[in-house]
Amino acid sequence: FVMFGSSTPFAEPNWYQQFKSPYYKDTHRNFREKVRKFVEAELLPHVDEWDEVGDYPLALHRKAYEAGIYGAVWPKEYGGTPPQDFDSFHDLILIDELSRCATGGVVISCFLIVGMALSPILRVGSEYLKKWIIPEVVTGEKIIALCISEPYVGSDVARLQTTAVEDDNGFVINGEKKFITAGIKASYYTVAARTGDPGLSGISLFLVPKDTPGVTARRMKTQGWWSSNTAFISFEDVRIPKQNLIGTLNQGFKAIVMNFNHERFVLAGMANRFARVCLQEAIEYGRKRKTFGKRLVDHQVLRHKIAEMARAVDSSHAWLEQLAYQLSIGTPDTVIAGQLALVKVQCTKTMELCAREASQILGGNSYIRGGWGAKVERLYREVRVNAISGGSEEILLDLAMKQAKL
Numbered sequence: 513f514v515m516f517g518s519s520t521p522f523a524e525p526n527w528y529q530q531f532k533s534p535y536y537k538d539t540h541r542n543f544r545e546k547v548r549k550f551v552e553a554e555l556l557p558h559v560d561e562w563d564e565v566g567d568y569p570l571a572l573h574r575k576a577y578e579a580g581i582y583g584a585v586w587p588k589e590y591g592g593t594p595p596q597d598f599d600s601f602h603d604l605i606l607i608d609e610l611s612r613c614a615t616g617g618v619v620i621s622c623f624l625i626v627g628m629a630l631s632p633i634l635r636v637g638s639e640y641l642k643k644w645i646i647p648e649v650v651t652g653e654k655i656i657a658l659c660i661s662e663p664y665v666g667s668d669v670a671r672l673q674t675t676a677v678e679d680d681n682g683f684v685i686n687g688e689k690k691f692i693t694a695g696i697k698a699s700y701y702t703v704a705a706r707t708g709d710p711g712l713s714g715i716s717l718f719l720v721p722k723d724t725p726g727v728t729a730r731r732m733k734t735q736g737w738w739s740s741n742t743a744f745i746s747f748e749d750v751r752i753p754k755q756n757l758i759g760t761l762n763q764g765f766k767a768i769v770m771n772f773n774h775e776r777f778v779l780a781g782m783a784n785r786f787a788r789v790c791l792q793e794a795i796e797y798g799r800k801r802k803t804f805g806k807r808l809v810d811h812q813v814l815r816h817k818i819a820e821m822a823r824a825v826d827s828s829h830a831w832l833e834q835l836a837y838q839l840s841i842g843t844p845d846t847v848i849a850g851q852l853a854l855v856k857v858q859c860t861k862t863m864e865l866c867a868r869e870a871s872q873i874l875g876g877n878s879y880i881r882g883g884w885g886a887k888v889e890r891l892y893r894e895v896r897v898n899a900i901s902g903g904s905e906e907i908l909l910d911l912a913m914k915q916a917k918l
Contacts, residue, residue: 516544522822523792525608525829535833539596540605543584546595547609550579559615559739560886566731566738568618570697573652576622581606583650585627586634590646600777600839604832607778611785614887616894617739619782620901621694628775629658629702632717632767636759641719645700657698659689659720659745660768666691667907669704669765670712674747676705683707683718683757685726685750693901695729695743698722703747708762715765717758726750736894772903773845776852777835779902780859784828786891786898787863790870791821793888797874808873817869824862831855850915853908860899867892 517524527533528544554575562568576582577593584606586592595602610619630649633641648654665671674687685705695701701720708714720727727750729743759767795818798808808814835855838848870888871878877885878892899905 516541517548518792520792520795522795522818522825523788526826533833535601535837537597540601543595543602544605544609546580547606548612550576550581551609551612554579555610555613555615555618559613559618560882563615563617563738563890564881566617567697567741568622568739570655572618572622573655575652577650577652581610582623582652586646586650590634590642591650600836601833603774603778603839604781604836607781608785611782612789614786614789614891615739616782616786616891616898617737617741620737621697621740624778624782625657625693626655627778628771629656629698629700631771631774632702632758632764633719635770636763636767637719638755638758640755641758645719649700654699655694655697656700656702657692657694657743659692659695659701659703661689661691663688663690667903669715669768670710672704672706672715674703674705676703676707676716676718678707678754678761682751682753685718685720685747685752687747689745689747691732692729692743692745693737694741695745696731696741698741701727701745702758704764704768707764712765714762715768716761717764717767718752719756719758720747720750720752724750724752734897736890736897770845773839773849773852775902776856776908777832777839779898780828780852780856781832783856783859783863783898784825784832786894787821787828787859787866788825790863790866790888790891791818791825793885794818794821794866794870794873797877797884814873817873821866821869824865828855828859828862831858846915850912853903853912853915856902857905857908857912860895860905863891863898864895867895 516528527536580593583591583593610623626649633645649656662673676683676685699722703718703720704715706714707716726748728746732742732744734742798814801808835851871892874885874888878888881889
């Protein structure tokens, strides 16, 4: 058995070390090595600087594509570069390894949001839209962002207020979108707008180029995810042709819902690796730092903190693997939705626990941007956005209970 990754206890998933697993094959191990090399060479040396300036190079998308990372989840016919026998475990490896950079703004904006915004086009879009948009985005030439949230609408999509009015020449869109990840950097937007009656049955999706007259994007200052290019976007009499409708008129919510399970799966995987990074940082610091003649890790009270962190991280990852298996065998969305909602909450709460406890162990160093505590300080600021995005913890817990028919 070949050990992989860090030798620090709990710094890697168990299957990287001495545990055997029925889930992983050589194709997964090869892909894991490919992603790790990319993270070591292209992300870890730069993310501190990128987050401080609030941006990352546009060329990163293309570099990731050329490394076989960016196109890994997309079909070959549109320029995708999936590894052999691609499945949900490759997906889990991808998000887990990318998240080692401990910079949510880069991970979400460069890698995750593109999938969330492009998936509706792949699933229900016309051949015209697929051939136009997907190759440009998959190869890293252009970026696409998802525009659903509004100033007064978040998880309650049924109350969406942005409108798209049809006329002889196409659609005219008016409204505002808020908290749009990658909204500044994107060339295209997947926009949810009301085209019919109130409620979920009157929503449609549209492809809107950012340079369309009437589209205005301005950067939002956020607590975390500084390099995410999060934007407030206004649509004022934005005219688009009819062929920019994604899927069927008034059926946009169905396309949105198709995204939810995968979105929560990858957000959970990201949060849990962030938690693992905090755990690793705490252990490595605790082995070096001494107080009262002993290393920090030799103090029982701190050993217990580390034990609780490790318990939460490893159990959460085991749950993610269980759900990755269900996704890989095609378990219906209606069956797995509740569990994915719960695992997302589990992982964000684990991140919150580990960020707090790692901060306690690192002490003042975790309060300073840069230096020994840089990763922990940054991830502590990102706890809230992980707990809220993709459905708040409260919304997801209630959804899971509805799925259980309580």
